[in-house]
Every structure is written in structure tokens, then in C-alpha cells.
Amino acid sequence: MTVPANNEANNTKMSTPDTSKTTNMSDSTNISDANNISGANAASSAPDTSDTSVNALLERIENRTYNVGILGLGYVGLPLMWTFHEKNMPVIGFDVDQEKVDAIHEGRSYIKHLGTEMMQKLAASDLCTATSDFSRIPEADALLLCVPTPLTEHREPDMSYVENTARTVGRYLRKGQLVILESTTYPGTTEEVIIPILEKESGLSAEKDFYVAYSPEREDPGNPDFNTARIPKVVGGHGAEALRLSIALYETAIVQTVPVSDTRTAEAVKLSENIFRSVNIALVNELKIVFQAMGIDVHEVIDAAATKPFGYMKFTPGPGLGGHCIPIDPFYLTWKAREYDQNTKFIELAGEINTKMPRYVLRRTFEALNAFGKAINGSRILVLGLAYKPDVDDDRESPSYKLMDQFTKMGAKVSYYDPHVPVIRPTREHAHWAGTPSVTWDRETISGFDAVVISTNHSDIDYDALAEWAPCIVDTRNAMNGRPGVKKGQVWKA
Numbered sequence: 001m002t003v004p005a006n007n008e009a010n011n012t013k014m015s016t017p018d019t020s021k022t023t024n025m026s027d028s029t030n031i032s033d034a035n036n037i038s039g040a041n042a043a044s045s046a047p048d049t050s051d052t053s054v055n056a057l058l059e060r061i062e063n064r065t066y067n068v069g070i071l072g073l074g075y076v077g078l079p080l081m082w083t084f085h086e087k088n089m090p091v092i093g094f095d096v097d098q099e100k101v102d103a104i105h106e107g108r109s110y111i112k113h114l115g116t117e118m119m120q121k122l123a124a125s126d127l128c129t130a131t132s133d134f135s136r137i138p139e140a141d142a143l144l145l146c147v148p149t150p151l152t153e154h155r156e157p158d159m160s161y162v163e164n165t166a167r168t169v170g171r172y173l174r175k176g177q178l179v180i181l182e183s184t185t186y187p188g189t190t191e192e193v194i195i196p197i198l199e200k201e202s203g204l205s206a207e208k209d210f211y212v213a214y215s216p217e218r219e220d221p222g223n224p225d226f227n228t229a230r231i232p233k234v235v236g237g238h239g240a241e242a243l244r245l246s247i248a249l250y251e252t253a254i255v256q257t258v259p260v261s262d263t264r265t266a267e268a269v270k271l272s273e274n275i276f277r278s279v280n281i282a283l284v285n286e287l288k289i290v291f292q293a294m295g296i297d298v299h300e301v302i303d304a305a306a307t308k309p310f311g312y313m314k315f316t317p318g319p320g321l322g323g324h325c326i327p328i329d330p331f332y333l334t335w336k337a338r339e340y341d342q343n344t345k346f347i348e349l350a351g352e353i354n355t356k357m358p359r360y361v362l363r364r365t366f367e368a369l370n371a372f373g374k375a376i377n378g379s380r381i382l383v384l385g386l387a388y389k390p391d392v393d394d395d396r397e398s399p400s401y402k403l404m405d406q407f408t409k410m411g412a413k414v415s416y417y418d419p420h421v422p423v424i425r426p427t428r429e430h431a432h433w434a435g436t437p438s439v440t441w442d443r444e445t446i447s448g449f450d451a452v453v454i455s456t457n458h459s460d461i462d463y464d465a466l467a468e469w470a471p472c473i474v475d476t477r478n479a480m481n482g483r484p485g486v487k488k489g490q491v492w493k494a
């Protein structure tokens with residue numbers, strides 16, 4: 001990966017330690033860049049990092065005189081930045097996306113549920129900065145890597161972001177730094193991918209010159225009950241010192257830490273959590289189809305079952321999996337398991353069921369329209385909710401796109417409404433929808449559709465108005481349940 005050019009505008013904030021004595025970089029240009037930046041910005045309160053011993057770093061962490069660097073300022077990295085900032089710790093955020101860096105400096109929100117107030121506070125803060133200038137990496141005592149881990153088009157782990165980030169960090173790594181991977185990934189990534197790259201690029205040795213750990217992010221975007229600071233953090237260190245340092249670091253900002261034996265165990269914990277969700281969602285999706293054939297409402301069943309005070313955990317069915325985690329992460333384990341001659345039957349079965357859900361919604365829409373004497377071909381269909389879950393603007397892997405593609409393929413005229421996604425952004429997977437605007441929310445527009453398919457149940461949608469306006473509603477989220485205005489034969493659960 002090429003390291004972006006220095007961005008002078010972004011080097012103006014945050015007190016920086018004098019790292020000149022400890023910087024160890026392979027590229028002499030980079031050394032002078034980093035030293036210039038340190039010199040220019042060194043504040044009188046900046047900690048002295050010339051002692052690169054583990055105890056010196058531990059002391060800085062415990063005395064709260066450390067600096068933290070976060071690489072990747074997306075759905076995970078940005079709230080993490082805020083978490084440390086809220087504890088009055090200096091944070092430097094790094095991203096290759098200059099748009100995000102500029103947005104942080106200008107106080108503009110680019111993740112809707114995080115709001116503009118937070119962004120404006122970050123922009124106004126002297127403790128916090130964002131940059132695409134990676135030569136500032138030596139300024140941080142701890143570097144937290146929050147970059148994407150998607151699948152390739154052959155549904156195998158795409159490690160390119162993790163590898164590129166490790167290469168960049170390695171190029172600027174100095175003695176005495178702590179590097180923690182937070183991206184979701186397969187067991188073995190930290191030891192087999194991150195550490196070898198860091199050592200090769202820096203010429204330094206893990207455990208001796210620098211410290212490495214893995215701590216998975218458990219962010220649940222849009223969940224008002226849990227923010228990053230309130231979610232216990234599992235931590236696995238590469239060696240006892242890395243673990244000690246990481247635990248100390250997170251304890252300064254996060255409610256609880258959960259140490260585990262090593263990085264591989266911590267990596268396995270995160271995958272287990274997401275596999276648990278994927279398998280349980282597949283189970284309720286299957287039950288939905290079975291119960292529907294029997295004339296039983298799965299939502300009523302689930303709500304009643306959830307009153308059992310032990311041994312049951314509520315999962316709700318939907319139109320299929322979405323988001324950057326649940327549809328993807330389980331296959332990281334499937335891929336790695338093959339190296340050990342192991343099969344992951346549960347994961348693959350869950351994937352199969354969840355992947356088929358949009359086809360079930362298609363079938364139900366077909367039945368619904370048929371009851372009105374209409375076919376999918378030629379009908380006007382509105383997909384309600386484009387984001388993959390309520391009240392966020394994240395449309396990655398959203399099943400709504402699968403629905404829109406299916407309906408279009410069958411000859412329907414398809415539109416969408418989502419107050420959180422006014423226009424579809426360009427993405428590799430859904431390039432053909434890029435630039436499509438959401439329809440407007442008014443009687444005339446909504447009543448003009450032959451069917452409205454509720455794919456995501458955003459809370460700021462007026463479902464009572466929908467009951468009044470739309471002739472036919474296919475409801476994959478039970479959003480119309482109990483609405484007094486619903487007419488007989490109008491709502492089709494799917």
C-alpha cells in the first residue's frame with residue numbers, strides 16, 4: 001500500500017511525545033518526517049517515550065499519560081476514538097480515506113447514528129486529531145487496528161486491508177509500542193499475518209521490542225443501551241507482557257476487560273459470538289417458514305417462548321442477513337477449519353438457510369400480489385428500509401438489495417424508501433443501484449405502489465400512515481403487528 005502524502009493541515013492538533021529517540025523506521029525520509037512532526041507539535045506535557053521498556057509504557061498507561069492511535073475510522077474505529085477521547089486521552093485517528101479525515105476535522109457526521117454533536121466535539125477537541133499521514137504512527141504508544149475484513153468474491157477471507165495496515169504500521173513502528181488488532185478475523189491472524197509483517201517491515205522483534213495483542217470489537221451500531229465504553233472487552237496477548245499492557249490500556253477507557261490465554265483464543269471468541277448469532281437467526285428463519293405453512297405466527301411463538309426466564313434467548317427472523325459481520329465472519333472459520341481438515345456444517349447450513357430468505361420473501365410477495373389479481377411482472381414494488389438493521393444508515397450486505405434485484409429480474413418496477421439512506425452510494429456489489437434516490441414519504445407516492453415490502457423496521461417510519469396508504473404490505477419484520485388501521489388481507493407476513 002502506498003502511504004498517503006503528509007497532510008500538513010492534519011498535523012496541527014494533539015500533544016505529541018518526543019519519539020525521536022525510539023523511532024525505528026526502515027525509510028530515512030520517514031524518520032525525518034516523523035521527527036519533524038514530533039518537534040513541531042511537542043507539547044510541554046508530552047510524555048518522554050525514550051525509555052522503551054515494558055514498565056515505562058505500563059507506567060504511562062497507568063498514569064494516563066499515553067497517546068493512542070486508531071487505524072480505520074469507520075463504524076468501529078470512530079466510536080473507539082470517541083471512547084478514549086471521553087476519558088480525556090489524546091487520540092490520533094488514521095484513515096486512508098481523506099473524506100473521513102476531513103469530516104472529523106470539520107465536525108461533519110458520516111455515520112448517522114453517531115450524530116453531529118459527537119463529531120463537533122471531536123473537531124473542537126485539542127486532544128483528538130485525524131490524519132491520513134501515517135508517518136505520525138510513532139506518536140502513539142498504542143495502535144488499535146480497526147480495518148475491514150470482508151470476503152473475496154470467492155467467499156474467502158480478504159486479508160488485504162489487514163495486511164496493508166500491518167505493512168504501514170511496520171514501516172513506522174518504533175520500539176516500545178503496543179499494537180492491537182481489533183478487526184474480526186480467523187484464529188491465527190495475529191500470529192501468522194500481523195506479527196510477521198510488523199517484524200519484517202520494522203526489523204524489530206515482537207515481545208522484545210514491541211508488543212502485540214488481539215481484542216475483538218463488539219460494537220453494536222445504533223444500540224442505545226451499549227456503547228463501546230460499556231461493552232466488556234476480551235483481550236488475548238502475544239505473551240504475558242502484551243496482555244498486561246493491553247488490559248491496562250483498555251481498563252482506562254472500557255468498563256471491563258476479559259483476559260484470555262492468547263491471541264488465537266480471543267480471535268476464536270469473536271467468531272464464536274457471530275456464529276452463534278448466524279446459527280440462531282437461521283433457526284428462527286427456518287421456524288418462520290415451517291410455522292407459516294402451519295398457519296402459526298412465528299412472532300407470537302417467539303414472544304411467548306421468550307417469557308421463559310432461563311434456557312431461551314430471543315432471536316427474530318427477517319428477510320436474510322445483512323451488515324459487515326454476521327453474513328461474513330462465520331466463513332472466516334470455515335476457511336481456516338479446512339487447513340485442519342475440519343468441516344463447519346452448522347455454519348454452512350445456517351448460511352444456506354439465511355441466504356435463501358430473500359427467495360422466501362419473493363414467494364410471499366408473489367402470493368400477496370396474486371391475491372390482488374396481480375403479478376410481480378409489471379407491478380410497482382416499494383422496498384421499505386435499505387439499511388440492514390433499524391435506525392442506522394449502514395446498507396452493507398443488506399438483504400434489501402437482494403430483494404430489489406430479484407423483483408427487478410422478475411419484471412417489477414422497483415423503488416425504495418429509507419430515511420437514513422437518501423441516495424444509494426456507489427459500491428462494488430450494487431453498482432447498478434448507485435445514485436438511485438429514496439422515494440418521498442407521502443400519500444400520493446406510497447399509495448401508487450402495488451406492494452410495499454417492509455425489509456427493515458426503522459423506528460421513525462409512520463406505520464399507521466402506511467396502513468392507510470398502501471393497498472398491499474409484505475411484512476418481513478412484524479412491523480405492522482397490532483396496528484389498528486390494518487385492513488383484512490392487507491398485510492402478508494414474510
Ligand SMILES: NC(=O)c1ccc[n+]([C@@H]2O[C@H](COP(=O)([O-])OP(=O)(O)OC[C@H]3O[C@@H](n4cnc5c(N)ncnc54)[C@H](O)[C@@H]3O)[C@@H](O)[C@H]2O)c1
Nearest residue numbers: 072073074075076095096097146147149165183184217219
Ligand atoms: N460494523 C460493525 O458493527 C462491527 C462490529 C464488530 C466488529 N466489526 C469488525 O471491525 C472491523 C472494521 O469494521 P467497520 O465496520 O468499522 O469497517 P468500516 O469499513 O466502517 O471502517 C474501516 C475503515 O478502515 C479504513 N481503512 C482501510 N484500510 C486502511 C488502512 N490501510 N489504514 C487505515 N485505515 C484504513 C477505511 O477507509 C474505513 O474508514 C471489521 O473487521 C469488522 O468485521 C465491525
